[in-house]
Amino acid sequence: MKSLFLQDIVEQIGGNIVQGSGNPLIQNVVYRPKKIVDQTVLFYRYPDMKVENKVIQKYASVAIVTDRLDLIKNLPEEVILIQVPNIEEAYWKFVHFYRHLFEIPVVGITGTCGKTTTKQMVKHILRKYYKVHSTFLSNNQRSLNLQYLLGINDETEAAVFEMPVASPGYLTNTIRYFQPQIRILLNIDVYHLTDSKTPEAYMKAKAEIINDLDPNTGVIILNADDENIKKVLDVSSFKNVVFIGLSEDCDYKAKDIRYSNGGMKFTLEHQGQSYPVFVPGYGKPNVYNGLAAIAAAVAAGMNVKECCERLASFEQMKEHLQFLEGQGGCTIIDDTWNAAPLSMASALEVLQETSNAKMKIALLGYMPQLGDGKYAEEQYARMGEKVVETQVDLLFVVGQEAIEIGRKALGLLMDPSKVFFCDSGTEIYSFIKPYLNKKTTILLKIPHRVMVQESFKELKRNLIPNKNKIE
DSSP: OOOEEHHHHHHHHTOEEEEOOOOOEEOEEESSGGGOOTTEEEEOOOTTSOOOHHHHTTSSSEEEEESOGGGOOSOOTTSEEEEOSOHHHHHHHHHHHHHTTOOSOEEEEEOSSOHHHHHHHHHHHHTTTSOEEEOBTTBOOGGGHHHHHHTOOTTOOEEEEEOOOSSTTHHHHHHHHHOOSEEEEOOOOSOOHHHHOSHHHHHHHHGGGGTTOOTTTOEEEEETTOHHHHHHOOOTTOSEEEEEESSTTOSEEEEEEEEETTEEEEEEEETTEEEEEEEESOSHHHHHHHHHHHHHHHHTTOOHHHHHHHHTTOOOOTTSSEEEEOGGGOEEEEOOSOOOHHHHHHHHHHHHHHHTTSEEEEEEEOOGGGOSSHHHHHHHHHHHHHHHHTTOSEEEEESGGGHHHHHHHHHTTOOGGGEEEESSHHHHHHHHGGGOSTTEEEEEEOOHHHHTSHHHHHHHHHHOSSOOBOO
């Protein structure tokens, strides 16, 4: 956090000091009392979280902002108490004030799949010239937004934030913190039904990506090939709309896409020029991730050629369609980082496109954020259709929640002797062991929530004993 004098904060939020005095240098702002340390301002937004006087006494230069003096009693006299008319308004005034202390390129990325990879790509490209602050891996929950915002300081030259959508309003809240001038919407598919309830509500929630974006100066980068984006997003009033994809009218168009050692090669066409591009990591979705990252880095001030060159040295993320040497010389495609219908369908396509004449085995698990109900059942059935479409030779369905994948595959006349319903890694290994040889490719598409179970940890250790990458 950029250090601020308390009086500057008080002025910005319209506060009035009613206890204590002085103008300490503040180096921490929180809204949870347990997060208080030296030189902290606490916005007391949640009165159910008790302010423990014994705890506060341990720390120096603590200030508390509240609109309910009656809820805070007998504070140590050295604690500075600041009264405001409305605590929520005061909090958001501070957020707005702090964010606008920095005139730097800020990129915000959302989409059903590919957010973390694209964020890491943008970060990698920009680091050629800038000191970049970003969200950490896929730790993007709303409760971390203030922490990430305060991670911007006087040394920060650019920032890249992953912005998830769990429910309507979620993305708007995140945008309110980061106010990214450069925004990316990678794709929209069905997901997060546990919070959004319906596919329609989830898709509309993704359309919040343009909320509070300046129509004259803001940049919105969109996947031109995504039909759901077209259904829910109207960008006709924005001057700087950048389309990426494979279609002719894209601003950043990929053509001649092909698999290469360790990733994808394609030719990028932009403003009448062509550039060779290599993106580490397999699959067409990675091409879109690369296009979006290049477009964002260009919007932040870099040129296309250096962005393409820089992207080639990106290090593929672990457990994101990661190709590893498995037991007996088999090929393992580890895609266990997350599980959503779009990413599962894409992983099955990669399995088909890279296996050549090898036997194709898919281990598919449930998708936690789908919840249950008819919409979830439809998506699992859709994955069963994809299994048949991509000509999987052996299917292992992991967990009762995902059972509809197997049922649909069987309904489409997949050989019953090739479909297995399993609940433990031990069970899977007993079936799969005879196929662990150089003639087999195995897709692991089981979410972390399952993989942390001991039998599945053991399964992974058995399947990938050396963790050697395959280029």
